[in-house]
Amino acid sequence: MSQEIILSAENMSVTFGSGRKAFRAVNDVSFFVRKGETLSLVGESGSGKTTIGRAIMRVHPISGGAIRWKDTVISGKVNGSAERALRQKIQMIFQDPMASLNERAKIDYIVSEGLYNYKLFTTEAERRAKVEAALLEVGLLPEFASRFPHEFSGGQRQRIGIARALVMEPELLIADEPISALDVSIRAQVINLLNRLKKDRGLSFLFIAHDLSVVRFISDRIAVIYRGKLVELAPAEVLFEHPVHPYTRALLSAVPVPDPEIEKEKCLVVYDPAQHDYSKVAPAWTELSPGHFVYGSDKEIAGWQK
């Protein structure tokens, strides 16, 4: 993994609605993604993790802060050609492989739609070659190109979704719960594929998920988000071994471990936001140890540092 930062969010906020009805889905969030690493965003539904992914894709406008791609700001007003270039470099993989593929198009078209839009080929033969290469890369046969999505199983469809993203030669993949809809036996295949792409192609991933067992296996760093706020961000193993924020602890205690002995003795930690006393000192995003950030007041931080 190199140290080059390709994507960074600085104090980013996303607000839906305005005036009295305004709702801050993402509140003052900062993080970055290095080249060739997997950063995971975990949190429960409604915490704003998907909104962050969409804000980076410029689907939702942000209401505060900035998002940077390498050295250029990509939030707010961006000129047309820059936006176009960006859309090619950042691709997305969606949660539900049943819903994210056009049922009426053949795989050949689904995979090459981006190529058509960006005119990334000169001859028909070149386009075909690109589609074939993408299919092979995700472990599908080139002859599948002439079939329709309904002829494939869930795991295969998810691979088609990944092939469609890869054919654009992206640098960052935003994967929004890509394995939640898959069966246990298929899940391992897709996890392996994502890991291999990271290793072989040096791709970066922003992995959005709620299944912490998978997240631990594939991430380099993990960010925990609660109600639109990042509460903790740390290298994967550090977060699992030494979680400090009470919400992170609650989340980790809720993950079922496939070991009856541990699982039957475990007691559940329930997070109660009322336990923080932020009336006097406002909490801040603080670096606890190198690379391990947590959101808390000075007093809490001092307690966690032990």
Add this chain to the structure above:
Amino acid sequence: MKYEVPVLDPAPVSTGSVLLEADNMEIQFNLRGRTLTAVRKASLQLRAGETLAIVGESGSGKSVFAKSFLGMLDRNGRISGGTALYRGVNLAALKTEQQWLAIRGRRIAMVFQDPMTALNPLKPVGEQIREAAALHRTMDKEASRLVALEMLERVGISEPERRYKQYPHEFSGGMRQRAVIATAIACGPEILVCDEPTTALDVTIQAQILELIKNLQRDMGMSVLFITHDLGVVAKMADRIAVMYAGQVVEEGMADEIFYDARHPYTWALLASLPQLGIKGEDLFAISGTPPSLFRTIKGDAFAPRNPLALKVDFEYEPPFFQVSPTHRAKTWLLDPRAPKVEMPETVKRLRQKLKDKKAEDIAASGTGKAKARKETSR
């Protein structure tokens, strides 16, 4: 033709003895002129007071199998063979809705996967629970309302009076699932069938709902038939586990036996593909291929085509059950004395090693409290 309403044997069943016994059940569906055999001669025993988990991937027939105990198969489905004995009544022979009403809801109740669709959006939540409570008992409206309020409280919904009048859309996902559980337990059933009750929920909520089901089971003395594909959830809930593949139970045993001493290659594969057991940076074990089509008759062992360790005999003859211990059995030729020695995958061994260490330590410690200390440190 008129069918008799089943008469249940009222004798109390002591904890640990068999309450529901399914024997050689076969369930078929008619689909576009073809016959799909979803459950192929599967047998199962549910004991009083225990939690039995059925594990398997989608399409393994686990839901269909459980639903057949409630007479909830789709129209095109039927039980084409076998028996399911519950308190002297063969559930597989029940035909009419009238007959089922004596069982379903009253004796055997179900919690569904998706709380969004299990509740009626046009009726207040409390009313739906009241209906369920009143359906099987002669009770005036006020009495059943009090039962419903008690149920709401029991499943951990605060301010039951206010919540009673609210509609499902005013409930969060976790609260909705609690309400669904309240309707299921309103009649005090003996068996609670939970079909992936937490798959649609967040991990934090999932943990709470699992805890709730566990507590209710203990307080009400129910037996729980828990269907899931998540082995973490199984580890938390199950006393015993039945692993299903392609419409059959392939391995059955106590929770410890399945997790630490599995014998069927499919169970190995399931355990080995868990990311929790994988080593970071290495490939996870993945099962290749897909489950077989159940439209065709399956020859030999259904898992053989996906099993790299398959023997020749697996493709020819269906294996019988081999008993591993009095409570543990597996349906694989590997356990036949004539079979070659086949090692289980490394990842699964790691789990197994843990059990061995524990046994050795327990003997060494033999009550000195060391074993307890070890348990605390391992957490």
